[in-house]
Amino acid sequence: xxxxxxxxxxxxxxxxxxxxxxxxxxxxxxxxxxxxxxxxxxxxxxxxxxxxxxxxxxxxxxxxxxxxxxxxxxxxxxxxxxxxxxxxxxxxxxxxxxxxxxxxxxxxxxxxxxxxxxxxxxxxxxxxxxxxxxxxxxxxxxxxxxxxxxxxxxxxxxxxxxxxxxxxxxxxxxxxxxxxxxxxxxxxxxxxxxxxxxxxxxxxxxx
Ligand SMILES: [Zn+2]
Ligand SMILES: [Zn+2]
Numbered sequence: 001x002x003x004x005x006x007x008x009x010x011x012x013x014x015x016x017x018x019x020x021x022x023x024x025x026x027x028x029x030x031x032x033x034x035x036x037x038x039x040x041x042x043x044x045x046x047x048x049x050x051x052x053x054x055x056x057x058x059x060x061x062x063x064x065x066x067x068x069x070x071x072x073x074x075x076x077x078x079x080x081x082x083x084x085x086x087x088x089x090x091x092x093x094x095x096x097x098x099x100x101x102x103x104x105x106x107x108x109x110x111x112x113x114x115x116x117x118x119x120x121x122x123x124x125x126x127x128x129x130x131x132x133x134x135x136x137x138x139x140x141x142x143x144x145x146x147x148x149x150x151x152x153x154x155x156x157x158x159x160x161x162x163x164x165x166x167x168x169x170x171x172x173x174x175x176x177x178x179x180x181x182x183x184x185x186x187x188x189x190x191x192x193x194x195x196x197x198x199x200x201x202x203x204x205x206x207x
Contacts, residue, residue, distance in 0.1 A: 006046060006047045006048055007023065007027060007048060008020060008023070011023075013051060014120070015059060016051045016053055016059045016060065016062050017058075017059055017060035017062075017119070017154060017155050017158060018051070018062060019119045019120060022119065026051075026062070026064065026065055026092060027065070029064075029092075030049065030064065030065040032049070033049075034049060034065070034066050034067035034070050035064040035065055035066060035087055036066060036067075036070040036074075036081070036083050036084050036087050037067060037069070037070055037083070039067040039069075039070075041065075043067075044067060044068065045068075049065035049066060049067060050065065050066050050067070050068060050071040051065060052064055052065065052066045052071050052074065053093075054074075054077055055077065055091060055093070055094075056093075056104055057152055058152050058153065058155065060093065060153075060154065060155030060158065061091070061093040061094075061104075061155070062091075062092050062093050063087070063088065063091040063092055063093065064087060064091065064092050070084070074088075093155065093157070096155075096157035097156060097157050099157075100157050102156055102157065103156070104156060105148075105151070105156065106147070106148075106151035106156035106159070107156065107159070107161075109126075109147040110126065110161055111126070112126045112127065112128060112129075114126055114161065114162070115161075115162040116131070116150075116159045116160060116161050116162060117159075117160050117162055118154045118158050118159055118160075119154070119155075119158035122134070123162070124145075124150060124159075126147075129146065130144040130145065130146060131144065131145050131146070131147060131150045132144045
């Protein structure tokens with residue numbers, strides 16, 4: 001999708017756990033105007049609407065895009081007009097969950113040895129009772145979360161079970177880390193897919 005400035009300046013939307021594509025679809029949905037009063041984004045001080053979130057813990061429960069005034073009037077989550085009420089009832093994050101048929105508490109936890117991919121392209125693998133991010137963080141340690149913690153961090157609709165690696169886009173440059181972390185933790189069929197992908201890109205063998 002087209003990534004326009006100033007909306008993607010430093011991709012501040014990622015603070016709200018929105019990928020560039022998700023943010024673009026929100027922009028398109030809003031028609032680049034406040035979703036309550038309609039004020040165009042061009043009339044905002046820095047040309048951008050506020051990303052409004054709330055209704056559940058974490059930054060990911062994004063309700064929509066608002067002007068400064070409507071955003072501050074919604075601080076306490078109370079509808080101040082019929083339009084604001086309709087906006088709150090049609091929150092973006094709740095709609096994402098509904099479309100996937102999952103509750104805002106997330107899917108049932110997948111079993112140990114399986115992997116999920118988040119909306120930023122990271123892979124998480126379940127070891128014993130914790131979900132480990134495949135790529136170690138900058139401190140050299142791995143991030144690890146319980147399923148509820150991972151859902152609270154990423155947002156339930158942003159966690160997608162990896163059923164077949166042939167259907168997901170592996171992050172280029174991270175392939176070796178992915179292969180290392182997935183080795184012996186995924187069913188043979190998935191490792192076969194990963195091996196073919198790596199070979200086709202002249203990376204290491206995973207056997
Ligand atoms: Zn962006
Ligand atoms: Zn407004």
